[in-house]
Amino acid sequence: MHNQTILHWISSNAGNLVKLSDHIWELAEVGLHEHKSAAALIDTLKQHGFTVEEGVAGMPSAFVASFGSGKPVIAIMGEYDALPGLSQKTHFEKVPAKPGAAGHGCGHNLLGVGALGGAVAVRETMVTHGLSGTIRYYGCPAEETLVGKVFMVRDGLFADVDVSLTWHPSSLNTLWAASSLAMNSAKFTFHGRSSHAAGDPESGRSALDAVELMNVGANYLREHIVQDARLHYVITNGGGEPNIVPPVAEVWYYVRAPKRKQVDEIYARLIKVAEGAAMMTETTFDIEFLTGCYNTLHNHVVGDVLMDAFRTAGAPQFTAEDVEFARHMAANYPPGHYQTMVDNMKDRVGVDVEGKYLMDLVTEPHDYGKVAAGSTDVGDVSWVTPTAQFMAACNALGTPGHSWQYTACAGMGIGHKGMLTAAKVLGLSALKFLQDAELVAKAKIEFAQSVKGREYKTPLPEGHKPPLHQLH
Numbered sequence: 001m002h003n004q005t006i007l008h009w010i011s012s013n014a015g016n017l018v019k020l021s022d023h024i025w026e027l028a029e030v031g032l033h034e035h036k037s038a039a040a041l042i043d044t045l046k047q048h049g050f051t052v053e054e055g056v057a058g059m060p061s062a063f064v065a066s067f068g069s070g071k072p073v074i075a076i077m078g079e080y081d082a083l084p085g086l087s088q089k090t091h092f093e094k095v096p097a098k099p100g101a102a103g104h105g106c107g108h109n110l111l112g113v114g115a116l117g118g119a120v121a122v123r124e125t126m127v128t129h130g131l132s133g134t135i136r137y138y139g140c141p142a143e144e145t146l147v148g149k150v151f152m153v154r155d156g157l158f159a160d161v162d163v164s165l166t167w168h169p170s171s172l173n174t175l176w177a178a179s180s181l182a183m184n185s186a187k188f189t190f191h192g193r194s195s196h197a198a199g200d201p202e203s204g205r206s207a208l209d210a211v212e213l214m215n216v217g218a219n220y221l222r223e224h225i226v227q228d229a230r231l232h233y234v235i236t237n238g239g240g241e242p243n244i245v246p247p248v249a250e251v252w253y254y255v256r257a258p259k260r261k262q263v264d265e266i267y268a269r270l271i272k273v274a275e276g277a278a279m280m281t282e283t284t285f286d287i288e289f290l291t292g293c294y295n296t297l298h299n300h301v302v303g304d305v306l307m308d309a310f311r312t313a314g315a316p317q318f319t320a321e322d323v324e325f326a327r328h329m330a331a332n333y334p335p336g337h338y339q340t341m342v343d344n345m346k347d348r349v350g351v352d353v354e355g356k357y358l359m360d361l362v363t364e365p366h367d368y369g370k371v372a373a374g375s376t377d378v379g380d381v382s383w384v385t386p387t388a389q390f391m392a393a394c395n396a397l398g399t400p401g402h403s404w405q406y407t408a409c410a411g412m413g414i415g416h417k418g419m420l421t422a423a424k425v426l427g428l429s430a431l432k433f434l435q436d437a438e439l440v441a442k443a444k445i446e447f448a449q450s451v452k453g454r455e456y457k458t459p460l461p462e463g464h465k466p467p468l469h470q471l472h
């Protein structure tokens, strides 16, 4: 009966949730600059009786909204940052809404509002049926740059949380049990000496040479690190003009690996590579450490609750119009892309989607014990509280991650339906934990065993502040 209150509230408020999601989709604000998006979420939460602490952990667009009191404390996490350059209209061909502008190419407008829908539905159910406990919505900025939750965890905002839940838009409907890669993000700035590159080259010491030699060294280092590690870089400053020996040059690195300890080790070796490059070029360098994060620890007790709730909520019910949109989108994929996706779905997920353009089923979890080759700051939360996440179909099968196609789906019917499904799954799951103290205890026992002997230590240097100046 309580489940019905959750499902009913989400169905009867679907229009408002969709409106809020479309508003954030249009704002498309990038990490740590999601001021209007956060304000829109905060307004809605306040209207529904939540008390909101704004600007937490040193980030103006981070907040924690809370309803109720006492144990258990159930957290639902929302994100709402966009990605640079991925502006797109709700069209199946590439048509930027504002050329060069940011867009919701990872569907975080849906992520933030779906999570809000779940949290508010729980609040309404608590009021209607007189339930005790605490439901919280964590407004987590800058997921794309792996910033928000790392700082929120460091500042103790999850210290009294019993269970944390979240989700991510996808083309599938299932649990997301795989781990993710731990990571460090840092900029290396080399300082040399300028001179006329032709007339007086012997007086110059090129900072760009140092950057290039560091990259060469890193590419050799690559051969002698663990198989699943990833090193990638972009040169963010390569000098001004060819006839001036660059006095300053900068390279931005991500170092990723399945375990936090491996990232620490590879990062230490990368610093040695930078030292070598500086020695060779008679330059100096400094490091701006931006952020770091942990891999994700999946909690099976929490994951099972999410899957049960997903079976109850059912897959999103797409319309013929949605399918048509997805079919047109697939027609524009590069040659072979659709077939590769079909093959991957068979091999990795165990599902035959030949001839399908949208996922209309809830599929069984397929990635227990696997490591996905990306990173998320959900990882840090998962090391301090029992955590699990799932994915709901919000885009066409074969939609690339971080793409204009993703932005398009996130602003129309396909994304809306996946988001409302996610709200239901989160609402039902949070309610289950609110009402079942034994289940909360079981999740905590599993958590305690999984972190035993390797307790969380923030990857951030002492006193480190959020990189508010960092756009992307």
Ligand SMILES: [Zn+2]
Residues within 6 Å of the ligand: 106, 107, 108, 143, 168
């Ligand atoms: Zn994302």
